[in-house]
Amino acid sequence: MHNCRNNLPKKILQWYDNNKRSLPWRVKFKSPKMLYYRLLSEFMLQQTQVKTVIPYFKKFTKKINNLKKLSTTSERNVLKLWEGLGYYRRAKNLLSTSKILIKKYDAKLPKKIEEIKKLPGIGEYTSNVLLALIHNKAAIAVDGNVKRVFTRLYFGNKKDVNIKEFIDKNKKSFYSRKRNSDYVEALMEFGALICNARDPKCSICELKSMCKYYKQGRKHSLRISKISKEKKFNIYCYLDKKHKKIALTRKNKLGFLDNFYLPSVKESSYKNKNWNYLCSYKNTISNTKMNIKLYYKFSSKIPQDFGWYSLGKNKAFIPTFTKKIFKRVSVVY
Numbered sequence: 398m399h400n401c402r403n404n405l406p407k408k409i410l411q412w413y414d415n416n417k418r419s420l421p422w423r424v425k426f427k428s429p430k431m432l433y434y435r436l437l438s439e440f441m442l443q444q445t446q447v448k449t450v451i452p453y454f455k456k457f458t459k460k461i462n463n464l465k466k467l468s469t470t471s472e473r474n475v476l477k478l479w480e481g482l483g484y485y486r487r488a489k490n491l492l493s494t495s496k497i498l499i500k501k502y503d504a505k506l507p508k509k510i511e512e513i514k515k516l517p518g519i520g521e522y523t524s525n526v527l528l529a530l531i532h533n534k535a536a537i538a539v540d541g542n543v544k545r546v547f548t549r550l551y552f553g554n555k556k557d558v559n560i561k562e563f564i565d566k567n568k569k570s571f572y573s574r575k576r577n578s579d580y581v582e583a584l585m586e587f588g589a590l591i592c593n594a595r596d597p598k599c600s601i602c603e604l605k606s607m608c609k610y611y612k613q614g615r616k617h618s619l620r621i622s623k624i625s626k627e628k629k630f631n632i633y634c635y636l637d638k639k640h641k642k643i644a645l646t647r648k649n650k651l652g653f654l655d656n657f658y659l660p661s662v663k664e665s666s667y668k669n670k671n672w673n674y675l676c677s678y679k680n681t682i683s684n685t686k687m688n689i690k691l692y693y694k695f696s697s698k699i700p701q702d703f704g705w706y707s708l709g710k711n712k713a714f715i716p717t718f719t720k721k722i723f724k725r726v727s728v729v730y
């Protein structure tokens with residue numbers, strides 16, 4: 398049996414108290430800002446790194462400083478503040494969640510995980526994080542970071558261990574008795590700063606004496622990351638020469654960027670002779686590495702579902718992905 402009597406919560410919390418970063422969403426437990434800040438940061442941090450999120454979080458909270466205000470903000474304004482952060486569905490879900498929390502739960506987070514999971518954009522992982530953070534409940538959110546830390550500590554270099562099951566079986570050893578809110582953060586912080594995927598800082602790690610991975614002398618490998626696939630796309634732009642406009646549609650069925658204003662985007666690797674080739678470039682979006690060939694044609698006729706948009710300012714929300722296309726096609730006018 399694994400020796401779990403190493404008092405992991407105490408050690409991790411000790412490390413955290415001395416080493417935690419000061420992040421704008423880390424407010425005091427039970428602060429009135431807590432729920433709003435945590436909700437917003439958790440949504441922003443999905444698929445995105447801390448350092449990228451910080452300026453967006455600051456900008457967002459400067460304009461919208463509480464949950465109630467968010468719930469009455471228009472989707473367009475929320476998306477404007479989210480602009481550049483990507484994965485825009487998160488912003489839409491955040492807005493829907495804020496409305497439900499205000500209307501149904503009196504601006505509080507429900508206490509049952511089943512109810513938290515029903516909120517838009519909140520899955521197993523985020524609901525566990527919020528349960529621990531906001532209600533100080535014993536819940537460990539197992540993401541890549543936490544999985545890696547537990548695997549290394551107790552199983553060394555072994556892969557495919559069911560860490561969630563392992564934690565569930567050893568609850569008494571792995572949950573903090575009093576500080577679950579800090580503990581869930583401490584684990585994530587430890588995974589990000591010390592026991593990181595590429596270069597674990599074993600030499601300065603305060604847990605090395607109890608770490609199987611360290612004892613095995615395997616400092617490297619063991620990476621848990623999703624490698625995104627590279628796919629080829631053709632993008633076709635209808636351009637209005639006289640008015641310097643471009644035709645966009647929200648009807649591209651790509652699975653990502655659904656419902657956003659884009660030119661026609663097709664997954665294809667073929668050259669299309671009916672269109673003028675402009676350039677090739679790469680753009681990574683929602684875990685897809687897009688290898689893009691950009692085509693254009695001047696035309697006054699555009700397909701149904703398309704409308705004309707300015708290459709300058711528009712009332713509609715234009716995602717960064719499309720704005721990059723604006724820049725590229727602007728050279729042909």
Ligand code: SF4
Binds near residue numbers: 591593597600
């Ligand atoms: S000793 Fe190295 S592998 Fe083990 S927990 Fe610390 S940083 Fe991670």
